[in-house]
Amino acid sequence: MKSVRLIAKAMVLPFAISATSALAVDKSAVLDTYANIAAAKYQDSLIAAQSLQASVNALLVDPSAEALQAAKEAWLKSRIPYQQTEVYRFGNAIVDDWEGKVNAWPLDEGLIDYVDTSYGGPSDENEYAALNVVASPKFTLSGSEIDASSITPTLLAETLHEADGVESNVATGYHAVEFLLWGQDLNGHGNGAGARPWTDFAAGNACTNDNCDRRGEYLKAATDLLVSDLEWMAAQWTEGGAGRADLMADQDAGLSAILTGMGSLSYGEQAGERMRLGLMLNDPEEEHDCFSDNTHNSHYFDGLGVQNVYLGSYVRIDGTVVSGPSLADMVAAEDASLDAEMRGKLSATMMALGLIKTTAEAGFSYDQMLERGNAAGETLVMGGVNGLVDQTRSIERIVAALDLDEIEFEGSDSLDDPEAVFQ
Amino acid sequence: MKQIIFALVYLASATLAFGQGEKERTQAIVNEHILPRFEMLADKSADLAQVAQRDCAARSEPLRDAYANAFDAWIAASHLRFGPTEIDDRAYALAFWPDSRGYTPKTLKTLIRTKDPIVQKVEDYAEVSISARGFYALEFLIYDPVLSVEGEDQYRCDLVQTIAEDISFLAENIYMDWKSEYARSMIMPSLAGRYISEEEAVQELFKALSTGLQFTSDMRLGRPLGTFDRPRPRRAEAWRSGRSLHHVTISLSALRDIALKLAPLGSPLERRVGLAFDRALSQLAKLDDPVFASVAKVQTRIKVEIIQQSVDSIREIVRDELGPELGVIAGFNAMDGD
Numbered sequence: 001m002k003s004v005r006l007i008a009k010a011m012v013l014p015f016a017i018s019a020t021s022a023l024a025v026d027k028s029a030v031l032d033t034y035a036n037i038a039a040a041k042y043q044d045s046l047i048a049a050q051s052l053q054a055s056v057n058a059l060l061v062d063p064s065a066e067a068l069q070a071a072k073e074a075w076l077k078s079r080i081p082y083q084q085t086e087v088y089r090f091g092n093a094i095v096d097d098w099e100g101k102v103n104a105w106p107l108d109e110g111l112i113d114y115v116d117t118s119y120g121g122p123s124d125e126n127e128y129a130a131l132n133v134v135a136s137p138k139f140t141l142s143g144s145e146i147d148a149s150s151i152t153p154t155l156l157a158e159t160l161h162e163a164d165g166v167e168s169n170v171a172t173g174y175h176a177v178e179f180l181l182w183g184q185d186l187n188g189h190g191n192g193a194g195a196r197p198w199t200d201f202a203a204g205n206a207c208t209n210d211n212c213d214r215r216g217e218y219l220k221a222a223t224d225l226l227v228s229d230l231e232w233m234a235a236q237w238t239e240g241g242a243g244r245a246d247l248m249a250d251q252d253a254g255l256s257a258i259l260t261g262m263g264s265l266s267y268g269e270q271a272g273e274r275m276r277l278g279l280m281l282n283d284p285e286e287e288h289d290c291f292s293d294n295t296h297n298s299h300y301f302d303g304l305g306v307q308n309v310y311l312g313s314y315v316r317i318d319g320t321v322v323s324g325p326s327l328a329d330m331v332a333a334e335d336a337s338l339d340a341e342m343r344g345k346l347s348a349t350m351m352a353l354g355l356i357k358t359t360a361e362a363g364f365s366y367d368q369m370l371e372r373g374n375a376a377g378e379t380l381v382m383g384g385v386n387g388l389v390d391q392t393r394s395i396e397r398i399v400a401a402l403d404l405d406e407i408e409f410e411g412s413d414s415l416d417d418p419e420a421v422f423q
Numbered sequence: 424m425k426q427i428i429f430a431l432v433y434l435a436s437a438t439l440a441f442g443q444g445e446k447e448r449t450q451a452i453v454n455e456h457i458l459p460r461f462e463m464l465a466d467k468s469a470d471l472a473q474v475a476q477r478d479c480a481a482r483s484e485p486l487r488d489a490y491a492n493a494f495d496a497w498i499a500a501s502h503l504r505f506g507p508t509e510i511d512d513r514a515y516a517l518a519f520w521p522d523s524r525g526y527t528p529k530t531l532k533t534l535i536r537t538k539d540p541i542v543q544k545v546e547d548y549a550e551v552s553i554s555a556r557g558f559y560a561l562e563f564l565i566y567d568p569v570l571s572v573e574g575e576d577q578y579r580c581d582l583v584q585t586i587a588e589d590i591s592f593l594a595e596n597i598y599m600d601w602k603s604e605y606a607r608s609m610i611m612p613s614l615a616g617r618y619i620s621e622e623e624a625v626q627e628l629f630k631a632l633s634t635g636l637q638f639t640s641d642m643r644l645g646r647p648l649g650t651f652d653r654p655r656p657r658r659a660e661a662w663r664s665g666r667s668l669h670h671v672t673i674s675l676s677a678l679r680d681i682a683l684k685l686a687p688l689g690s691p692l693e694r695r696v697g698l699a700f701d702r703a704l705s706q707l708a709k710l711d712d713p714v715f716a717s718v719a720k721v722q723t724r725i726k727v728e729i730i731q732q733s734v735d736s737i738r739e740i741v742r743d744e745l746g747p748e749l750g751v752i753a754g755f756n757a758m759d760g761d
Contacts, residue, residue, distance in 0.1 A: 090759060123525050125523055165650060165652070168523070263754075263759070264759035268756060268759030276512075280516070372551065396752070396754045399752060399754075400752070
């Protein structure tokens with residue numbers, strides 16, 4: 001009997017110790033890596049947005065085709081780190097509550113500036129779809145008279161953004177700036193991005209499409225706001241920041257936040273809303289960076305963000321690496337084959353998103369891929385969608401394997417006696 | 424020692440019993456909840472296609488009746504968004520809603536205005552934007568005062584017939600796939616299959632329930648409710664055909680059925696789930712407002728708000744009690760994201 005017990009103990013003990021120590025040590029270390037990567041990504045986004053701000057200021061001081069081009073290039077670069085942060089959105093309330101200010105999409109751009117006649121006017125969903133603030137120093141919004149004689153960050157953030165409670169009234173963030181730099185993409189499914197002339201920002205008689213001063217004022221206000229919003233978010237992830245503190249408050253909830261962010265971005269947001277829906281609608285405007293034709297990169301860097309959060313290693317915009325104990329390490333300790341499955345699927349997704357990116361860069365642009373009956377485009381886009389859907393199943397398996405499924409939810413607040421109302 | 428062995432045996436048999444329960448539960452849901460719904464959808468959609476061939480006029484009563492029956496059948500199955508409904512975008516093509524950017528009228532108008540010949544063959548029509556396919560597009564053509572008279576009668580008639588036929592193809596294909604292969608893959612999970620364990624199959628069914636409840640609360644009720652300051656009655660589902668409230672009732676009845684089949688038979692939880700659904704359904708029965716027009720008035724919107732709260736209290740029981748009871752999580756769904 002004694003020998004049996006000894007064997008049993010000998011068999012059980014090593015597992016018990018390694019499991020306990022692996023999990024106990026790893027949880028806080030894994031969360032630490034996740035928070036460090038968030039800090040680095042938002043800091044990089046801020047640095048890139050500041051460079052965009054410098055280019056925008058240069059454009060406004062001395063408008064020229066070259067200056068507009070430089071601002072566009074700075075915008076494109078600024079998207080690279082920012083898109084990689086999107087994996088933090090859905091798991092972290094502090095990010096999700098804030099995100100709409102900087103990356104809201106899709107937008108009814110007629111709210112901001114002039115649009116082509118094919119755009120249409122106010123719609124059932126949005127009375128202000130064609131408001132054109134650049135051309136309107138005064139207007140009525142939901143019954144109130146608005147003084148927009150000076151276009152300031154405050155006006156954009158507090159009055160115009162999501163005006164009338166309509167989400168597509170996007171007055172701030174990357175896509176508002178994108179529209180002001182590129183203008184509408186009127187090429188339909190044809191190749192080419194928006195082609196706003198630099199003279200839309202020119203002074204005096206050189207000014208095209210009127211209100212160049214106000215357009216410049218809008219561009220400056222939106223860019224300044226983007227920088228200050230990113231400054232705020234970067235601060236939330238430094239030592240002592242609220243994003244970090246919320247994450248660390250409960251380790252299991254923190255791990256769950258990582259996986260929620262990965263799964264929600266992969267499935268509902270990217271595979272569904274941003275990729276598959278656009279394909280099914282065959283609409284060239286249903287692409288995430290539609291003015292600049294940068295959607296292939298937007299998708300690619302979203303996917304990369306999911307992958308680098310799982311692997312716990314992020315390459316910064318200056319080439320330095322932020323890394324540490326990762327969710328991948330933790331999963332591997334629990335179930336090595338599940339970790340291999342997850343890594344394999346993330347790689348497959350990146351391969352598929354990479355194909356979209358390289359093909360678009362070679363000249364077959366994302367809006368062409370969405371065209372009705374374009375089988376090659378559909379195959380490319382669906383490759384990305386399928387990869388993202390498939391990786392979500394493995395993310396769900398990880399949630400189950402790490403026993404993160406018993407998270408406490410808030411109680412209910414129903415009325416005391418709702419039946420009375422129906423009597 | 425004996426005690427320990429006894430405990431171990433007991434534990435093992437409990438696990439075994441649990442496993443069998445899951446298999447039977449999945450089997451019952453597939454055979455009694457899922458297959459009959461998709462069979463009904465296929466049948467009623469075939470009727471719709473036939474009626475449209477004979478009579479394509481927007482005001483035709485037989486057409487409107489056939490449309491109503493097929494749409495009812497879809498709503499009763501609309502929570503079952505996995506497997507065969509997701510192949511080739513079938514469910515999206517049957518039911519593109521909400522359409523917050525107004526794609527459906529825009530795309531239909533373009534087809535009619537340009538007399539796009541793609542409408543001549545139903546196989547080609549599968550290439551068309553989902554916004555101009557399925558029940559919601561057909562609703563515009565039959566009920567919208569502008570689109571039901573737009574352009575040439577003949578073209579619009581072709582469009583009605585092709586969309587109805589397309590619906591019928593989609594419904595038939597969904598049912599065929601369920602019957603031929605998918606039902607089996609759910610009932611008999613295998614390492615090589617889509618569901619590697621019984622838990623995964625149960626999780627899929629649980630997810631259908633929780634996502635269906637979320638859709639009914641957030642979209643079917645939440646969209647017209649809008650906010651207190653800015654109600655949005657025109658965002659109600661299928662208001663042109665007067666079906667908004669009706670859809671909430673059909674979907675909740677279907678969700679009630681799957682919820683009760685998931686809950687342990689004869690348990691207090693089963694009873695509580697049933698009561699929570701009954702409460703919401705009885706409130707709906709008393710609401711005399713087919714398109715939720717009442718949300719626009721302060722005095723009357725409270726009833727719709729309360730119905731939404733009743734649906735949300737079902738969601739809480741499902742999430743906090745039924746989920747843990749089944750040992751599954753809701754997982755990710757298409758409504759994650761913004």
